[in-house]
Amino acid sequence: MWARSGDRRAATVARVQLTVVDHPLARARLTRMRDERTDNAAFRAALRELTQMLVYEATRDLAVAEEPITTPVTRTTGYRLAAPPLIVPVLRAGLGMADTAHGMLPESQMGFVGLARNEETFQPEAYMASLPETLVDREVFVLDPMLATGGSLVHCCGLLTERGATSITVLCALAAPEGLERLAESGLPLRVFTASVDEELNEQAYIVPGLGDAGDRQFGAV
Ligand SMILES: O=P(O)(O)OC[C@H]1O[C@H](OP(=O)(O)OP(=O)(O)O)[C@H](O)[C@@H]1O
Ligand SMILES: O=c1cc[nH]c(=O)[nH]1
Ligand SMILES: [Mg+2]
Numbered sequence: 001m002w003a004r005s006g007d008r009r010a011a012t013v014a015r016v017q018l019t020v021v022d023h024p025l026a027r028a029r030l031t032r033m034r035d036e037r038t039d040n041a042a043f044r045a046a047l048r049e050l051t052q053m054l055v056y057e058a059t060r061d062l063a064v065a066e067e068p069i070t071t072p073v074t075r076t077t078g079y080r081l082a083a084p085p086l087i088v089p090v091l092r093a094g095l096g097m098a099d100t101a102h103g104m105l106p107e108s109q110m111g112f113v114g115l116a117r118n119e120e121t122f123q124p125e126a127y128m129a130s131l132p133e134t135l136v137d138r139e140v141f142v143l144d145p146m147l148a149t150g151g152s153l154v155h156c157c158g159l160l161t162e163r164g165a166t167s168i169t170v171l172c173a174l175a176a177p178e179g180l181e182r183l184a185e186s187g188l189p190l191r192v193f194t195a196s197v198d199e200e201l202n203e204q205a206y207i208v209p210g211l212g213d214a215g216d217r218q219f220g221a222v
Contacts, residue, residue, distance in 0.1 A: 016184045017191045018175075019057060026053045026195045030173060034211045043217045044096050047145060047173065050195055051100040054171040058141065058193045059085075059105070084108040085139040085169070086132065090115055090156050093214035097143040097171065105141075113156045117148075122205045124152040129159055136164035145214040147175040147194065149205050150182030157188045165189075173214070174198055176207045 032038050032046040063082040068075065084107040089098040091114040102110060114128035132138075140160050147153055147170070157168050168190050170183075175194040178201050183190055198207045211217060 016180065016188075018180060018197075019191070019193045020197060021053055021057045021193055021195050023053060026050055029053075030195045030211075033173065033217070034209060036212070038217075040218060040220060047096045047214075047218065048100045050173055051097040051143070051171070052104065054097075054173075054193050054195065055101050055104045055141075058169050058171055058191070062139070081105070081107065083139060085141045086111055086135065088113055088131070088140055088142045088156070088160070090142065090144040090152060091128070092116075092219060093145050094143040096214075096218045097145065101141065101143055101171070108141075113159060115152045115155060117152060117205075119204070122149050122151060124155045126155065131159060131163060134164050135160055136166075138165060138167075140165050140168045142168060142170045143172075144170070145173040146207065147172045147179040147183070147192070148201060148207050149176075150179035150186075153179070154182060154186045154188065157183075157186070157190060161188060169193065174207055174210060176201050 029046040029050040033043055064079040065082040067078045067080050069078040084105050087098065087101050087105060087108045088111045089095050091112060098110065102108060111131040112128065115124040115126055117124050142156055144153060153170055160168055166189050168188065170190055170192045172194045175192065175197050177197060180192065183192065198210060200208050202208050
Protein backbone atom coordinates (compact mmCIF):
# COMPACT_ATOMS: atom_id res chain seq x y z
CA MET A 1 0.00 0.00 0.00
CA TRP A 2 2.85 2.40 0.77
CA ALA A 3 4.73 3.92 -2.14
CA ARG A 4 8.39 2.89 -2.29
CA SER A 5 9.55 4.09 -5.68
CA GLY A 6 10.01 7.52 -7.24
CA ASP A 7 11.96 10.44 -5.89
CA ARG A 8 9.47 12.03 -3.53
CA ARG A 9 6.31 9.99 -3.22
CA ALA A 10 3.43 11.30 -1.25
CA ALA A 11 0.32 9.47 -0.15
CA THR A 12 -2.45 10.42 2.23
CA VAL A 13 -4.03 7.83 4.47
CA ALA A 14 -6.76 9.19 6.73
CA ARG A 15 -5.13 12.35 8.13
CA VAL A 16 -1.53 11.20 7.75
CA GLN A 17 0.26 12.65 4.78
CA LEU A 18 3.31 10.53 3.94
CA THR A 19 6.38 11.65 2.01
CA VAL A 20 9.15 9.16 1.28
CA VAL A 21 12.40 11.02 0.68
CA ASP A 22 13.80 8.42 -1.68
CA HIS A 23 16.86 10.34 -2.90
CA PRO A 24 20.12 8.55 -3.84
CA LEU A 25 22.01 10.46 -1.12
CA ALA A 26 19.38 9.52 1.43
CA ARG A 27 19.57 5.87 0.38
CA ALA A 28 23.35 5.90 0.78
CA ARG A 29 23.12 7.33 4.32
CA LEU A 30 20.39 4.90 5.26
CA THR A 31 22.45 2.01 3.93
CA ARG A 32 25.33 3.05 6.19
CA MET A 33 22.92 3.16 9.13
CA ARG A 34 21.46 -0.26 8.33
CA ASP A 35 24.85 -1.97 7.99
CA GLU A 36 25.68 -3.82 11.21
CA ARG A 37 29.39 -3.07 10.64
CA THR A 38 28.80 0.68 11.03
CA ASP A 39 30.14 1.86 14.39
CA ASN A 40 28.40 4.35 16.71
CA ALA A 41 30.29 7.40 15.41
CA ALA A 42 29.65 6.62 11.75
CA PHE A 43 26.02 5.84 12.50
CA ARG A 44 25.59 9.24 14.19
CA ALA A 45 27.24 10.98 11.23
CA ALA A 46 24.96 9.24 8.72
CA LEU A 47 21.88 10.11 10.79
CA ARG A 48 22.94 13.76 10.94
CA GLU A 49 23.36 13.85 7.16
CA LEU A 50 20.06 12.10 6.57
CA THR A 51 18.37 14.54 8.94
CA GLN A 52 19.51 17.43 6.74
CA MET A 53 17.69 15.87 3.80
CA LEU A 54 14.53 15.20 5.79
CA VAL A 55 14.47 18.74 7.20
CA TYR A 56 15.11 20.21 3.76
CA GLU A 57 12.12 18.38 2.30
CA ALA A 58 9.84 18.93 5.27
CA THR A 59 10.44 22.69 5.35
CA ARG A 60 9.74 23.17 1.65
CA ASP A 61 6.29 24.67 2.28
CA LEU A 62 7.03 26.77 5.37
CA ALA A 63 5.68 30.30 5.13
CA VAL A 64 8.22 33.07 4.58
CA ALA A 65 8.04 36.77 5.32
CA GLU A 66 9.60 39.34 3.04
CA GLU A 67 12.44 41.42 4.40
CA PRO A 68 14.01 44.37 2.57
CA ILE A 69 17.81 44.09 2.53
CA THR A 70 20.71 45.83 0.87
CA THR A 71 23.39 43.79 -0.86
CA PRO A 72 26.81 45.30 -1.61
CA VAL A 73 25.30 46.17 -5.00
CA THR A 74 21.70 47.24 -4.51
CA ARG A 75 18.51 47.00 -2.51
CA THR A 76 16.43 43.86 -2.88
CA THR A 77 13.83 41.73 -1.18
CA GLY A 78 15.00 38.96 1.14
CA TYR A 79 13.08 36.29 3.00
CA ARG A 80 13.00 34.78 6.46
CA LEU A 81 10.83 32.10 7.99
CA ALA A 82 7.58 33.67 9.14
CA ALA A 83 7.19 31.32 12.10
CA PRO A 84 10.01 28.83 12.72
CA PRO A 85 8.57 25.51 13.96
CA LEU A 86 9.06 24.15 17.45
CA ILE A 87 11.50 21.23 17.24
CA VAL A 88 10.78 18.25 19.51
CA PRO A 89 13.27 15.37 19.56
CA VAL A 90 12.05 12.16 21.19
CA LEU A 91 14.78 10.99 23.58
CA ARG A 92 17.04 9.14 23.32
CA ALA A 93 17.32 8.36 19.64
CA GLY A 94 15.86 11.65 18.39
CA LEU A 95 18.70 13.52 20.09
CA GLY A 96 20.92 12.48 17.19
CA MET A 97 18.74 14.52 14.83
CA ALA A 98 18.23 17.54 17.09
CA ASP A 99 21.40 19.53 16.57
CA THR A 100 21.26 19.20 12.79
CA ALA A 101 17.62 20.27 12.65
CA HIS A 102 18.35 23.18 14.97
CA GLY A 103 21.28 24.22 12.80
CA MET A 104 18.96 24.42 9.81
CA LEU A 105 16.25 26.18 11.83
CA PRO A 106 18.37 28.38 14.10
CA GLU A 107 15.48 30.58 15.26
CA SER A 108 13.42 27.59 16.38
CA GLN A 109 12.72 26.76 19.99
CA MET A 110 13.22 23.18 21.15
CA GLY A 111 11.09 21.03 23.42
CA PHE A 112 11.90 17.50 24.63
CA VAL A 113 9.95 14.31 25.16
CA GLY A 114 11.56 11.28 26.80
CA LEU A 115 10.12 7.85 26.02
CA ALA A 116 11.47 4.34 26.38
CA ARG A 117 9.61 1.45 24.84
CA ASN A 118 9.01 -1.45 27.20
CA GLU A 119 10.57 -4.30 25.26
CA GLU A 120 8.03 -6.84 26.57
CA THR A 121 4.78 -4.93 26.14
CA PHE A 122 6.10 -2.64 23.36
CA GLN A 123 4.30 0.23 25.09
CA PRO A 124 6.13 3.55 25.48
CA GLU A 125 6.99 4.57 29.02
CA ALA A 126 7.24 8.32 29.46
CA TYR A 127 10.03 9.72 31.63
CA MET A 128 10.06 13.39 30.71
CA ALA A 129 8.28 16.12 28.80
CA SER A 130 9.55 19.66 28.50
CA LEU A 131 7.18 21.53 26.21
CA PRO A 132 5.66 25.00 25.98
CA GLU A 133 2.31 25.24 27.80
CA THR A 134 0.43 26.17 24.65
CA LEU A 135 1.07 25.12 21.09
CA VAL A 136 -1.94 26.85 19.56
CA ASP A 137 -1.03 28.13 16.08
CA ARG A 138 2.44 26.63 16.32
CA GLU A 139 3.92 24.30 13.77
CA VAL A 140 5.78 21.40 15.44
CA PHE A 141 8.50 19.19 13.99
CA VAL A 142 8.96 15.89 15.88
CA LEU A 143 12.26 14.06 15.44
CA ASP A 144 12.58 10.32 16.01
CA PRO A 145 14.58 8.05 13.71
CA MET A 146 12.20 5.09 14.19
CA LEU A 147 8.47 4.65 13.66
CA ALA A 148 7.87 0.99 14.54
CA THR A 149 4.53 0.14 16.21
CA GLY A 150 3.78 3.87 16.32
CA GLY A 151 3.07 3.78 20.05
CA SER A 152 5.85 6.25 20.91
CA LEU A 153 4.88 8.80 18.27
CA VAL A 154 1.16 8.55 19.08
CA HIS A 155 2.05 9.26 22.71
CA CYS A 156 4.36 12.16 21.82
CA CYS A 157 1.95 13.74 19.32
CA GLY A 158 -0.87 13.33 21.86
CA LEU A 159 1.12 15.51 24.28
CA LEU A 160 1.39 18.10 21.53
CA THR A 161 -2.30 18.11 20.55
CA GLU A 162 -3.28 18.32 24.25
CA ARG A 163 -1.44 21.64 24.21
CA GLY A 164 -3.33 22.80 21.13
CA ALA A 165 -1.04 21.77 18.27
CA THR A 166 -2.90 21.23 15.01
CA SER A 167 0.02 20.94 12.61
CA ILE A 168 2.63 18.28 13.39
CA THR A 169 5.39 17.05 11.10
CA VAL A 170 7.19 13.83 12.03
CA LEU A 171 10.68 13.25 10.66
CA CYS A 172 11.97 9.69 10.86
CA ALA A 173 14.68 7.71 9.15
CA LEU A 174 12.58 4.56 8.89
CA ALA A 175 8.90 3.71 9.17
CA ALA A 176 7.08 0.39 9.39
CA PRO A 177 3.71 0.00 7.62
CA GLU A 178 2.19 -1.00 10.98
CA GLY A 179 3.31 2.27 12.56
CA LEU A 180 1.94 4.34 9.71
CA GLU A 181 -1.42 2.57 10.05
CA ARG A 182 -1.39 3.27 13.77
CA LEU A 183 -0.74 6.96 13.21
CA ALA A 184 -3.50 7.09 10.61
CA GLU A 185 -5.97 5.40 12.98
CA SER A 186 -5.05 7.85 15.75
CA GLY A 187 -6.66 10.67 13.79
CA LEU A 188 -3.82 13.01 14.78
CA PRO A 189 -3.11 15.85 12.32
CA LEU A 190 0.22 14.60 10.98
CA ARG A 191 2.62 14.73 8.11
CA VAL A 192 5.35 12.07 8.05
CA PHE A 193 8.66 12.41 6.22
CA THR A 194 10.78 9.28 6.11
CA ALA A 195 13.63 7.91 4.02
CA SER A 196 12.01 4.48 3.76
CA VAL A 197 8.88 2.49 4.48
CA ASP A 198 10.31 -0.90 5.37
CA GLU A 199 8.66 -4.31 5.07
CA GLU A 200 7.22 -5.17 8.47
CA LEU A 201 7.82 -5.60 12.19
CA ASN A 202 9.29 -8.80 13.59
CA GLU A 203 8.13 -10.60 16.76
CA GLN A 204 10.13 -8.19 18.92
CA ALA A 205 8.44 -5.26 17.16
CA TYR A 206 11.72 -4.34 15.45
CA ILE A 207 11.57 -2.93 11.95
CA VAL A 208 12.62 -5.39 9.20
CA PRO A 209 15.07 -5.01 7.51
CA GLY A 210 15.51 -1.98 9.76
CA LEU A 211 18.72 -0.95 11.47
CA GLY A 212 18.36 -2.36 14.97
CA ASP A 213 17.91 -0.15 18.05
CA ALA A 214 18.52 3.43 16.94
CA GLY A 215 19.35 4.56 20.47
CA ASP A 216 21.87 1.79 21.02
CA ARG A 217 23.39 2.27 17.58
CA GLN A 218 24.16 5.90 18.46
CA PHE A 219 24.90 5.87 22.15
CA GLY A 220 25.53 2.25 23.13
CA ALA A 221 23.26 -0.35 24.76
CA VAL A 222 21.62 0.52 28.09
O1 LIG B 1 7.10 2.94 17.29
P1 LIG B 1 7.49 2.27 18.56
O2 LIG B 1 7.15 0.82 18.58
O3 LIG B 1 6.95 2.98 19.77
O4 LIG B 1 9.08 2.28 18.65
C1 LIG B 1 9.82 3.38 18.28
C2 LIG B 1 10.59 3.94 19.44
O5 LIG B 1 11.64 3.03 19.80
C3 LIG B 1 12.87 3.76 19.86
O6 LIG B 1 13.07 4.33 21.11
P2 LIG B 1 13.36 3.43 22.40
O7 LIG B 1 12.08 3.15 23.11
O8 LIG B 1 14.21 2.28 22.01
O9 LIG B 1 14.18 4.43 23.32
P3 LIG B 1 15.67 4.94 23.12
O10 LIG B 1 15.61 5.97 22.05
O11 LIG B 1 16.01 5.50 24.45
O12 LIG B 1 16.54 3.78 22.73
C4 LIG B 1 12.67 4.83 18.83
O13 LIG B 1 13.59 5.88 18.94
C5 LIG B 1 11.24 5.23 19.03
O14 LIG B 1 11.06 6.24 20.00
O1 LIG C 1 13.45 -1.39 14.91
C1 LIG C 1 13.27 -0.66 15.91
C2 LIG C 1 12.05 -0.56 16.59
C3 LIG C 1 11.94 0.28 17.65
N1 LIG C 1 13.00 0.99 18.05
C4 LIG C 1 14.20 0.93 17.41
O2 LIG C 1 15.15 1.62 17.79
N2 LIG C 1 14.30 0.09 16.36
MG1 LIG D 1 16.09 2.12 21.99
